[in-house]
Amino acid sequence: MALYVIIVRLLVVAAVASVLPVPGRAAAGAGAGLAIGFYNETCPRAEELVLEEMRDIVHEDKTLGPALLRLLFHDCFVRGCDGSIMLKSKSKKGERDAMPMSASLRGFDEVERIKAKLEDACPLTVSCADIIIMAARDAVYLTNGPRFPVETGRRDGKVSLCEDAVNDLAPPNANIVDLKTYFSVKNLSWKDLVVLSGSHTIGRAQCVAFAADRLYNNSGKGVQDPTLDKAYAPGLRELCEPGKKKDETKVEMDPGSPDGFDLSYYKNVYGNRGLFVSDQALLDDKWTQHYVARMAAAESTEEYFQDYAAAMINMGRMEVITGDNGEIRKFCSAYVD
Ligand code: HEM
Ligand SMILES: *[C@@H]1O[C@H](CO)[C@@H](O)[C@H](O)[C@H]1NC(C)=O
Ligand SMILES: *[C@@H]1O[C@H](CO)[C@@H](O)[C@H](O)[C@H]1NC(C)=O
Numbered sequence: 092m093a094l095y096v097i098i099v100r101l102l103v104v105a106a107v108a109s110v111l112p113v114p115g116r117a118a119a120g121a122g123a124g125l126a127i128g129f130y131n132e133t134c135p136r137a138e139e140l141v142l143e144e145m146r147d148i149v150h151e152d153k154t155l156g157p158a159l160l161r162l163l164f165h166d167c168f169v170r171g172c173d174g175s176i177m178l179k180s181k182s183k184k185g186e187r188d189a190m191p192m193s194a195s196l197r198g199f200d201e202v203e204r205i206k207a208k209l210e211d212a213c214p215l216t217v218s219c220a221d222i223i224i225m226a227a228r229d230a231v232y233l234t235n236g237p238r239f240p241v242e243t244g245r246r247d248g249k250v251s252l253c254e255d256a257v258n259d260l261a262p263p264n265a266n267i268v269d270l271k272t273y274f275s276v277k278n279l280s281w282k283d284l285v286v287l288s289g290s291h292t293i294g295r296a297q298c299v300a301f302a303a304d305r306l307y308n309n310s311g312k313g314v315q316d317p318t319l320d321k322a323y324a325p326g327l328r329e330l331c332e333p334g335k336k337k338d339e340t341k342v343e344m345d346p347g348s349p350d351g352f353d354l355s356y357y358k359n360v361y362g363n364r365g366l367f368v369s370d371q372a373l374l375d376d377k378w379t380q381h382y383v384a385r386m387a388a389a390e391s392t393e394e395y396f397q398d399y400a401a402a403m404i405n406m407g408r409m410e411v412i413t414g415d416n417g418e419i420r421k422f423c424s425a426y427v428d
């Protein structure tokens with residue numbers, strides 16, 4: 092809890108230093124209209140209720156924590172953090188229908204479950220977009236990561252387009268130049284990239300997401316990725332053997348601690364045991380490599396946890412809808428067509 096207090100203090104100091112009109116409230120520009128504790132008056136128990144439900148959800152199935160964190164990434168990068176990842180499309184033209192990036196997304200029913208609880212407590216008040224970021228924040232906390240404040244006050248978008256998901260999400264075989272571009276077009280920095288990629292310290296990935304690039308057909312040449320740690324590769328090949336094992340077989344992204352939010356992601360990447368090309372690629376840029384090396388050697392998680400909290404604020408401000416725009420839906424996964 093001490094860390095939480097420190098982070099809140101840092102945020103307040105930052106807010107005052109940049110002469111914001113109201114402490115804790117985002118200034119004009121990115122994230123205008125968001126605030127820490129936006130529901131203080133309109134739904135005072137909102138954050139507590141989300142955490143309560145998240146505890147039940149991950150207790151029932153621990154793989155859902157990572158899934159909900161990933162859902163936030165996909166919501167925010169595609170048309171902003173506006174809950175549009177939840178929308179369904181009968182004609183299969185929505186964000187959720189984008190292949191292959193969205194095919195393995197999970198956690199939709201759980202967002203709906205949290206939403207139902209909030210609808211009971213405060214009808215038509217808390218947006219799906221805010222539920223997604225609060226659930227993701229709690230997923231980090233419930234895997235022994237930090238608990239940090241997130242801004243709320245987002246409203247839900249009504250548009251969900253498959254092509255946005257195809258265009259705006261980096262594929263797992265993206266190189267460092269492309270990764271930095273995917274982030275910078277969304278106003279996120281190399282630091283946000285390297286810090287948020289550390290989310291892969293929890294969760295699991297299907298073989299189809301990495302096996303060809305890393306194990307069997309690197310650069311289309313029918314070989315194993317020469318940068319992959321030679322001692323790490325055989326175990327992965329065993330899990331993802333083509334033909335014998337299914338592409339959907341899941342592999343721990345951080346072997347041994349897939350449900351522990353810690354620094355081992357950076358130790359792995361530094362030791363050439365990052366799972367995706369996009370993880371390994373963090374060693375191909377001076378600044379991201381420097382950060383990976385420093386976190387791999389860090390004795391405490393304190394700096395990383397602070398960086399993570401700040402990066403989540405940044406990502407959470409992406410193209411948000413606030414004020415009277417957008418809507419507060421009763422059901423997050425409504426049909427758009
Ligand atoms: C930098 C570019 C990124 C790429 C290319 C990428 C790619 C992927 C891929 C391919 C998977 C495996 C999905 C599957 O096979 O089921 C995955 C999983 C995951 N990603 Fe990322 N990701 C990126 C950034 C992020 C960010 C920014 C976050 C969160 C803030 C995130 C959080 C996660 C989590 C938690 C999982 C595990 C999901 C689960 O266990 O169900 N990723 N990512
Ligand atoms: C909500 O309450 C918290 C804790 O007292 C405070 O830090 C925050 O600034 C408040 N937010 C708003 C928008 O009133
Ligand atoms: C990035 O920031 C610029 C300048 O503040 C703004 O005009 C633009 O809409 C932002 N883009 C995104 C994707 O947030």
Ligand SMILES: *[C@@H]1O[C@H](CO)[C@@H](O)[C@H](O)[C@H]1NC(C)=O
Nearest residue numbers: 303307308309310311312313
């Ligand atoms: C390897 O990649 C190349 C180029 O993308 C492709 O033509 C070839 O079919 C792939 N081989 C296998 C075994 O998937």
